[in-house]
Amino acid sequence: MTLKLSNPLYRELRAHGEETYPHECCGILLGSADGSEITVQRLLRAGNTRTDSAHNRYNIAPQELISAQREARQAGLEIVGFYHSHPDHPAQWSATDFAEAHWLGCAYVITAVEQGRATVTNSFLLAGTREEDKSFRPQSIVLPSSAPHLDSD
Amino acid sequence: MNIHIPTPLRAYTDKQETVSIPGATVAEGLAALVAAHPALQQHLFTSEGKLRSFVNVYLNDDDVRWLPAGQATAVSPGDELSIIPSIAGGCSKEPSI
Numbered sequence: 077m078t079l080k081l082s083n084p085l086y087r088e089l090r091a092h093g094e095e096t097y098p099h100e101c102c103g104i105l106l107g108s109a110d111g112s113e114i115t116v117q118r119l120l121r122a123g124n125t126r127t128d129s130a131h132n133r134y135n136i137a138p139q140e141l142i143s144a145q146r147e148a149r150q151a152g153l154e155i156v157g158f159y160h161s162h163p164d165h166p167a168q169w170s171a172t173d174f175a176e177a178h179w180l181g182c183a184y185v186i187t188a189v190e191q192g193r194a195t196v197t198n199s200f201l202l203a204g205t206r207e208e209d210k211s212f213r214p215q216s217i218v219l220p221s222s223a224p225h226l227d228s229d
Numbered sequence: 230m231n232i233h234i235p236t237p238l239r240a241y242t243d244k245q246e247t248v249s250i251p252g253a254t255v256a257e258g259l260a261a262l263v264a265a266h267p268a269l270q271q272h273l274f275t276s277e278g279k280l281r282s283f284v285n286v287y288l289n290d291d292d293v294r295w296l297p298a299g300q301a302t303a304v305s306p307g308d309e310l311s312i313i314p315s316i317a318g319g320c321s322k323e324p325s326i
Binding site: 104142154179 | 236246272281287290292316317318
């Protein structure tokens, strides 16, 4: 299952990680999902409640999730995933990410931010049918093809 | 009461985002929800029957765990119960792949 994002939303989630560096950013992805594709239509920034260890941990307050779920419902969308950043760390899921991932069928997007600049962004689908058989599977991020770059020289 | 179902669990509520369930307390509402949709049991509760640690249940804007009466808190028909799995993580440990 691929993750489809617009270029502005893709830039937005990466920029969020740069803004919060050296702390982790986090947010919620609203959109829709069918059998083969998750389409993100709205991105909601969330606060990181892990102020005790914000450089390497994140947590989204349940109240923010409830607000996001309400907003999604009103817009005819659903929560389809989440994003966070890894400051000076690869864009790969960690043991902590896996242990604390519970939204089966949703996308978990991770952006590596090196010295304040967003580098690699990866997405992982939390596959499985229950906690005991869940797994992260890499998924392609599909962006609209860019307009041809015309060099004036 | 209305119970709002998170995206991953809608597969077990016939795709319903919100389920209207009778019940005088939070516990009764959850029990009625599981009675109507038995596949939810393993996703919401441990084998000992306790709410899984990562499953948050909010009565309107209040975390049920912190209400004085907990799941025995009385609810009225207009109340909203939200089931919200937690979202957390971070790069505190090396990738395990």
